[in-house]
Amino acid sequence: MGDPTGFLRIKRKQSGYRPVEERINDYSEVETKLSDGDRQAQASRCMDCGVPFCHWACPVANVMPEWQDRVYRGDWAGAWAILQDTNPFPEFTGRVCPALCEASCVLGANDEPVTIRQNELAVIEKAWQMGIVTPQPPRKRNGKKVAVVGAGPAGLSAAYFLNRAGFSVTVYEADRKLGGYLRYGIPDFKLDKSFIDRRVRLMEAEGVVFKTNHRIGSALFGFGTGGSGAEIVEAKDLETSFDLVLLTIGAREARDLKAPGRENAGIVQALDYLSLQNRAIAGERAGEKDESLEPITAFGKRVVVIGGGDTGSDCVGTANRQGAAKVTQIEVLPKPPEHRPDSAPWPLWPTVLKTSSSHLEGGERLWSVNTKSFKSGEGAKKGSVDAIQLCRVDWKMENGRWNMIEVPGSDFEIGADLVLLAMGFTHVVQQGLVADLNLETDERGNIRTKGSFHTSNAKVWAAGDSRNGASLVVRAIADGRAAAEAIIQTL
Numbered sequence: 001m002g003d004p005t006g007f008l009r010i011k012r013k014q015s016g017y018r019p020v021e022e023r024i025n026d027y028s029e030v031e032t033k034l035s036d037g038d039r040q041a042q043a044s045r046c047m048d049c050g051v052p053f054c055h056w057a058c059p060v061a062n063v064m065p066e067w068q069d070r071v072y073r074g075d076w077a078g079a080w081a082i083l084q085d086t087n088p089f090p091e092f093t094g095r096v097c098p099a100l101c102e103a104s105c106v107l108g109a110n111d112e113p114v115t116i117r118q119n120e121l122a123v124i125e126k127a128w129q130m131g132i133v134t135p136q137p138p139r140k141r142n143g144k145k146v147a148v149v150g151a152g153p154a155g156l157s158a159a160y161f162l163n164r165a166g167f168s169v170t171v172y173e174a175d176r177k178l179g180g181y182l183r184y185g186i187p188d189f190k191l192d193k194s195f196i197d198r199r200v201r202l203m204e205a206e207g208v209v210f211k212t213n214h215r216i217g218s219a220l221f222g223f224g225t226g227g228s229g230a231e232i233v234e235a236k237d238l239e240t241s242f243d244l245v246l247l248t249i250g251a252r253e254a255r256d257l258k259a260p261g262r263e264n265a266g267i268v269q270a271l272d273y274l275s276l277q278n279r280a281i282a283g284e285r286a287g288e289k290d291e292s293l294e295p296i297t298a299f300g301k302r303v304v305v306i307g308g309g310d311t312g313s314d315c316v317g318t319a320n321r322q323g324a325a326k327v328t329q330i331e332v333l334p335k336p337p338e339h340r341p342d343s344a345p346w347p348l349w350p351t352v353l354k355t356s357s358s359h360l361e362g363g364e365r366l367w368s369v370n371t372k373s374f375k376s377g378e379g380a381k382k383g384s385v386d387a388i389q390l391c392r393v394d395w396k397m398e399n400g401r402w403n404m405i406e407v408p409g410s411d412f413e414i415g416a417d418l419v420l421l422a423m424g425f426t427h428v429v430q431q432g433l434v435a436d437l438n439l440e441t442d443e444r445g446n447i448r449t450k451g452s453f454h455t456s457n458a459k460v461w462a463a464g465d466s467r468n469g470a471s472l473v474v475r476a477i478a479d480g481r482a483a484a485e486a487i488i489q490t491l
């Protein structure tokens with residue numbers, strides 16, 4: 001521990017965002033950076049508390065006190081060496097992780113926690129800048145071949161560790177580019193896609209083989225995914241050509257809202273909306289006449305986002321950038337408390353009100369509101385959504401369960417030209433690959449894994465959201481790493 005009194009003298013200072021009036025006109029990352037000196041001061045706030053609960057809370061088990069100390073001393077290479085032992089992709093988590101660690105930081109028990117996520121990002125970006133993140137191919141190959149299906153964070157993480165351990169790894173990805181929801185879900189203003197390309201180039205130099213536009217299995221899969229023009233590879237061909245097949249295909253079955261009027265035009269899944277915008281920024285449509293790549297624009301429209309979570313917030317930020325006339329985000333659950341509730345004492349993760357950079361850019365948020373129906377327009381607008389009919393709800397605890405009760409006489413209407421459904425994901429897409437391989441699914445509809453990562457087919461394993469359900473980038477990375485460790489032990 002470099003500075004035993006840092007936490008007493010120095011206050012938490014966040015990186016901050018670019019001004020709203022500037023960032024709303026582009027899709028570049030909104031978060032700014034602190035100077036090296038400020039960053040080192042922030043790292044000095046780590047108390048080296050003895051029992052670092054941050055380490056316990058972090059799914060990849062980063063050892064924060066050790067690398068905070070190196071940052072404080074200006075030893076960026078030393079900090080990076082420790083960080084990369086546990087986290088293969090700090091440039092992704094440093095940008096988009098909700099920082100589960102910070103909710104458990106011991107300093108956070110009676111002060112503001114250490115800026116762990118932003119310190120993590122500073123370490124990895126400094127390491128790239130210093131040229132010390134270089135390819136580390138294995139010294140020799142072990143003759144074993146593994147196919148990874150799906151190049152989201154779980155698949156990339158598994159491929160990274162398996163390849164470094166000497167396995168020959170081929171990653172099959174149905175979409176045009178690699179990254180899964182890192183690339184086609186999370187907006188560019190949170191994660192610039194060049195950082196995925198930079199990491200992929202490094203993994204290629206280490207020997208990982210990536211095959212994009214290769215869809216495994218018979219059917220199209222999930223919302224927000226491309227791959228309709230991809231080459232189709234039979235799942236059984238992989239089973240015969242590889243020693244093991246690891247599925248990391250995500251949980252891409254989006255929850256729908258079966259309310260009257262749902263068939264009207266202008267009601268779309270958030271993922272279709274967000275991914276088309278990301279594809280447009282990447283220039284994927286340029287030179288092609290593919291209508292399916294035409295972005296859905298919110299320009300001049302009254303936008304209603306249904307779902308108060310992170311995907312909904314990404315829709316708010318995108319709609320504001322596209323020039324929406326008005327943006328309203330609605331959520332059926334009550335407004336969360338602003339501070340940690342007694343039901344989630346430190347060091348547990350608390351559900352508290354989250355105000356993202358997108359919320360600060362404009363729009364209204366409503367809680368405890370349920371959708372009753374969608375109304376079509378008249379005349380030229382017939383068949384297209386024009387309004388959404390809502391009511392207020394109360395939540396009451398009955399027999400140990402929360403029940404939603406409609407508030408009598410509370411019906412109201414909001415005008416809407418574009419409705420974005422951002423209500424989360426139910427499970428892995430079961431048509432196509434999962435059905436082709438006859439894999440068992442669990443009670444939540446995800447791929448059932450037995451013991452560790454084995455599915456009901458001994459040669460096929462699964463990791464990430466496809467077996468755990470929709471979760472977080474850091475959990476997908478952790479699961480990909482754990483699957484790789486289990487494969488190394490088994491093969």
Ligand SMILES: Cc1cc2nc3c(=O)[nH]c(=O)nc-3n(C[C@H](O)[C@H](O)[C@H](O)COP(=O)(O)OP(=O)(O)OC[C@H]3O[C@@H](n4cnc5c(N)ncnc54)[C@H](O)[C@@H]3O)c2cc1C
Pocket residue numbers: 096097098149150151152153154155172173174175178179180181182185186187214215216217221225227248249250251252271274310311314432433463464465466470471472473474476
């Ligand atoms: C809009 C949005 C915003 C999010 N924001 C955040 C955030 O800020 N922070 C955070 O921590 N998490 C966030 N998440 C969640 C996070 O992105 C996911 O939990 C994570 O990407 C899951 O990783 P995965 O590798 O398991 O699956 P995915 O990222 O879903 O990747 C699965 C990959 O498999 C491919 N695939 C599927 N089927 C096949 C097939 N048959 N053949 C070949 N390839 C196939 C898909 O094309 C895809 O590339 C967000 C999610 C969304 C949708």
Ligand code: SF4
Pocket residue numbers: 057058059060061062087093094097098099100101102116117120474
């Ligand atoms: S990966 Fe997430 S939880 Fe882990 S140290 Fe980084 S910000 Fe914290």
